[in-house]
Amino acid sequence: MKILMVSIPTLHFFRWVNQLEDSGHEVYWFDITGMSNSIEKISWVSQKVNWKMRWNYPGRTFLKKKYPGTYQVLKKINEYKTESVFEKYFDCVKPDVVHSFSIQIGSLPILNVMKKHRDVKWIYSSWGSDIFNKKGKENFDSNLRELFLRVNYMFADNKRDFEIAKDYGFKGTSLGIFPGGGGYDLALIEQFSIPLKDRNVILIKGYEGNLGRCNVVLNAIKDLKKELESFKIVVFGAPQKVFEFVKNSELNAWENLKIYGAITHKEVLSLMGSAKIYIGNSISDGMPNTLLEAICSGAFPIQSNPGKVTEEIIKDCFNGRLISNPDNVEQIKELILETLQQNTEQGVNYNLDILSAKLEIKYVSNEIKHIYNQLK
Structure with missing residues (x-):
């Protein structure tokens, strides 16, 4: 065929x-x-x-940036x-x-x-x-x-x-x-995974823009310095807006906070394999691929639930936590505190043993x- x-x-x-x-x-x-x-x-x-x-003519990028009107005219002629x-x-x-x-x-x-x-x-x-x-x-x-x-x-x-x-x-x-x-290649993911008892990373997806709400999560952790001081907090895939938010807040002085921009997929898997908790937050999505990678990696997910999609795979308080309002700083703060106090082992093992098998x-x-x- x-x-x-x-x-x-x-x-x-x-x-x-x-x-x-x-x-x-x-x-x-x-x-x-x-x-x-x-x-x-x-x-x-x-x-x-x-x-x-x-024709991929010389100076096309320069023309697009400096003379967008002229570029649009030429574009109509030049593009099939x-x-x-x-x-x-x-x-x-x-x-x-x-x-x-x-x-x-x-x-x-x-x-x-x-x-x-x-x-x-x-x-x-x-x-x-x-x-x-x-x-x-x-x-x-x-x-x-x-x-x-x-x-x-x-x-x-x-x-x-x-x-x-x-x-x-x-x-x-x-x-x-x-x-x-x-x-998902579970054998590859396992290569990057360390035992659950040895994990001390809180991993945050740096999605920020029209749909992403990473800065709301960062706003939520600002008041949790004492509770999070024993963890490494890592943000990945962050755009300039996230770097600027951190620079202009008290988070800039946190020695245990690291922000990354674009990184490779293997680097993402390495972070996932060290994460005790994964946090992803947006106002609109399907089933987030990074959520599924977190599940396969053994990271306990805290994930937004736009359109009630995440709840199709996450049972709140069991194998993850659901953010019902991605713009609510206080709710996200409370979810993080509750997760730190929760025994997540049973939920994580369910993700690894049951859900991951269907994602392999x-x-x-x-x-x-x-x-x-x-x-x-």
Whole structure:
């Protein structure tokens, strides 16, 4: 079977598509950005990349920054239309199945082409806040209704998104709930994990911006200096806003607080494997991938619960804690204090023994292959 994947170039996508290596299917990838070069991580996949620009002329980046108006005019002339390029590639591949990832980036740009080819099966994978968060998305409702009239199948990482899709008219087949980036390599994760009794790290995801609320967590720990003095507190993936918040607060004097910007995935796993507690906080999300990594790593999670997705996997006070209001400093402070006093061993062992088994890469990969095979 010929499967044409449509996605931006991300680690989650590469992990997903690599589950199909040696599956017997012919797999193609249309890089919807048109800006990446061939990706070695998925070298076995036929790739349509680096197609966006007619000419990558000298000074393009400078022009974009200094003269944005002129750049936009030239952009219209210089860039190929996504729909047109995709249609030509579609006609060349002649796929049996098209699988697109995310609504805004990977699905809406190809909708008109897919409407012309209703005999070709179309799978849509929901990512993160894809169909939960409407903010800043033009014609959101009408776009989703139109798209779900055409989509045949759907993957999601949570139950909530299937219900939203049905509200927008999806009458196709739900293919199941799986992590957006496929399964997790538990053997690799174990290499970075130390015994639970030896852990003294409180790990905080540095997600801060339109959706992330890391600074609310940092605001919550400011008054807990005494309670946290025996721990190493680490923030990872922090943007400039987090660094500035710490610099301008009493946290700047904490010797046991370390802030990291962008780090590698292996560095994340190393931190997870040393963490006693993991904290992730945002106002909108699907099933957070870092939450699942924390679960597989043996870190006790304190996680926000937008759209009631996190509660699908976390039972509050047992195998994690749920933040009901991501903007409530006092609530998060109380959750941290309660967790410090709680015996978390039973919940962590449940995560490691029961939940992790369903997230393991070979298990998920076999399930995914079976599902694709049923589409023949």
